[in-house]
């Protein structure tokens with residue numbers, strides 16, 4: 185294939201827009217709610233509204249909050265609206281970021297720098313649940329903060345009885361999730377808050393996925409534990425707007441109990457030839473369109489709009505939970521309390537990864553989790569329309585897999601099974617890095633890790649996996 189180059193002459197707008205439409209033909213079918221991750225879609229009319237808001241500010245830049253006062257106003261109002269939802273006090277403050285990962289990275293940077301400055305900590309560590317979102321592992325690597333993992337109990341909850349022993353004088357922060365991504369469980373935040381406060385260590389709550397839905401589920405009467413600023417000891421919370429806030433991609437928040445904490449997040453460099461520079465978070469240029477879209481959607485939906493969406497989501501989750509419990513061979517993993525869940529297999533004859541493959545042949549896009557193995561579902565309001573269809577396809581998929589054991593040894597089931605279980609984790613890491621890097625080779629971009637044709641697994645790795653499986657059975 186020829187290497188694409190910039191067209192020598194510009195092309196007609198209509199033709200270019202047609203190209204974009206065509207490129208998306210094989211993308212996950214999110215308009216029909218057939219994907220269970222990545223996308224939080226309501227309908228085309230809502231997309232038109234978010235796009236219209238985005239367009240008004242797509243050139244505006246939040247880099248310098250003193251320049252675009254419109255954007256600073258939106259940022260302050262969004263911070264205040266969410267701080268109220270999460271029971272912040274009069275001093276609760278925060279910053280808009282471009283996504284959950286940026287929010288999580290910022291918390292780790294903030295608390296690392298705070299511990300260095302206040303307590304002279306130079307070998308920082310942080311106590312985080314094994315189920316913490318991968319963004320925390322990325323932050324650990326980027327900022328040189330050693331993660332100390334809180335293990336899971338037998339029913340996949342974070343074992344908070346281990347927290348006290350994980351904290352030492354080099355611990356810069358503790359993390360809890362509301363809920364965690366792999367199983368949708370809300371950590372025992374009240375217990376974590378007690379320990380963190382007693383040991384004088386900040387406690388961050390990762391509510392990237394939960395922050396814009398749990399408060400509305402609670403208003404609708406759901407019996408949820410307290411996890412937000414009501415819990416003493418909680419010092420900061422991250423909440424994504426581009427998930428259950430149903431805003432355009434590129435909007436998340438980090439909130440702090442007070443400005444003394446937030447100050448450690450800020451960056452100032454006074455000697456740059458380009459001018460004295462200050463910035464509140466990771467990005468330089470900050471996308472005005474994403475702020476405008478977020479502000480606009482929050483105004484359009486209001487508390488009642490979000491409560492209605494939360495009610496539809498809860499209904500979909502309950503139907504899924506009941507439906508999955510009714511399918512022989514499946515079980516829900518852990519105790520999901522929020523809008524997402526995972527389920528695994530109870531029978532060795534039913535490979536859950538083979539079930540996932542079957543669902544994909546029926547046009548669903550699903551994510552896999554590991555240790556224990558499962559299929560993940562991030563449930564949104566509009567999934568309510570497809571739950572019955574999904575459950576009937578799921579029951580069929582289980583029957584197909586049970587009837588044909590070889591499905592567990594081919595396709596995605598083989599690859600994911602190996603990636604989840606081969607004991608040589610370094611080899612898995614190296615292999616995934618290879619595959620990933622290959623997608624970014626000049627002229628590349630076609631290999632996929634999911635349901636498309638798979639790259640061959642190296643023979644050596646396959647052989648070690650086979651040996652290990654043989655020993656186990």
Ligand SMILES: *Cc1c(COP(=O)(O)O)cnc(C)c1O
Pocket residue numbers: 283284285286288317319361363364365390391392393424436
């Ligand atoms: C999605 C998510 C993140 C990361 O957010 P991105 O917007 O994808 O960067 C962090 N934590 C949790 C619990 C999440 O679900």
